[in-house]
Amino acid sequence: MTSLLTQVVVRLLLAPTIVIAAAVLAKGYSSVGDGFSAGVIAALGVIAVYLVLGAEQADRLLPVRLAPVGAIAGLLITLVVTFSSVVRGEPLLTHAPPPGADVIHLGTLELITAVAFDVGVFLLVFGAVVGILRTVALARSEAGS
């Protein structure tokens, strides 16, 4: 199934996939999109590499070994954002700064805690999907050899 063509295309597709994921993550605050869908899109790019190149080669090409670390870091970020509002004396998941306040702009992206929350969700979804996939792929290639 994996001809030279698919091998080249899948490598070329990876970078645009990540860019699209980043765009979906960033535009989630004014239109459709969020960390969850961004995580799934980015994971799809990595899954394609796994399918075409196989587990060992994908492992060498990408830092997927770090996937579980990413997932745990992502979960930790979301938890800190979720519970930090309680420390400030506001209800759970209240984001800062509040609506109407002056915020730092990064292009069209406004830097608020909701962005940090979504980056956490992105890392969690991406890390978990890739991590699970890698475990399954390695188990399969071990069984095959």
Place this chain on the structure above:
Amino acid sequence: MTLVLPLAIPWFAAVALAALDGRRPAVGWAAVASLAAALVATAALAIRVWTEGPVETVTGGWPVGVGITLRADALSVLFSLLTLAVLVVCLAHEVLSGIESRLFPALVAFMTVGLTGLFLTGDIFSFYVFFEIAMVSAYVITGYGGRPRQISAAFVFAVVNLLGSFVFLIAIAATYHVTGSLEMGQVAERIADVEPSTVILIAVTVFVAFGVKLGLFPFHFWLPVVYASVRPAVAAILSGALANIGTYGVLRFGADVFPRELEFSASALVVLGVITILYGAMQAMSRRTAPEVIAYSSIGQVGYVLIALAIGGPIGYAAAVLYAILNSLNKVLLFLASGLRGWLVGAAFFVGVISVAGIPPAAGFFGKLEVFRAAIEDASVTLVALLFLGGALSVVYLLQIYQHVYWRPGGVAAGGEASPVVLRALTFAVALVVLALGLWPEPLLAASRAAAEVLVGGPE
């Protein structure tokens, strides 16, 4: 803050534990300590709820229905307390006997997150999300031990319960479709205006979903295979902590969200409850190993909760809550004792036996007593007779297995080495708790009545 701490502690503990090697005793004890801290935080919340009334917060400061509602009332804190206590004991038991898997403490912590979350939420969708967190951890925990029996048990458990979750998700979608809200209070208000034929369908779907979790007849088929194959501490976690989802769900959704439908289907529930009791008892009588007998017994015991729920009213609901709590304590005690050898173990098992059978001074007596009271209140002679028959059968099958395991020369308990004394002491401590609750049942009775008042009063 009091409402948030019981959620925050297990969350952070779970993430930290996921990064550590759970086989090291220090990590195991840290997990036990964090769950115990969550238990203390929940106890503080419970005291506030019992003295000042329900505590409620909406995330993000949004209006109700937009943000997620977190609500602690007398019913939810009681179930959280019970579940956390069970998890602390089971995890301590497993740490003492040596954890084999690196992720076990983290998984138990994640399960705690799911369970406390679903007890403390007032929103049906986040109920589902927390429910899935608990279930996914449970699938992995079931496979703990890694022997083929346990892996196949985990497979059966995961497949059947995923079906149950799927059915529940359909019911949630349908609820949102007809009411336009997933906040429990709003749903309960608006559902009264929806056509009854639609609502009864949703209510039945929800009931089937929780019936699968609980192992009610006729959704029980997965339960004996799973409970009898996994390690004793895991069986205790599944039957003492995870099964509370089913009882809490049936109570919360049945009595709080769909009260009209519950009343409508009361006779069907009574019939199902009676069949469950008799079927569980008959099957239990024909088994010869302790885990299998306890597994079938736990099918049967759920029938009492169902009957009490169907009778309804303050007395019926209080009986259902009380029975559910005592049943989960009994199961923890029996499963933990069934995996041990040596002196004190037989005594602990015997306390569990008389508690399930409903013989004083064990706490189970009051559970049976309250269900009988509810049946007498209902003025149904047949029901009282059938409950009595169920109770008598449980005496027969439990004393039979007690004799078979602990008295027979060459029985299972006679051979082999004695288990570490700390493990036996821990199990015996659970037995003492069951006895203590039987000798001084007033606090528990008061707590279950307070929980029943929440259900009778309906949503505020």
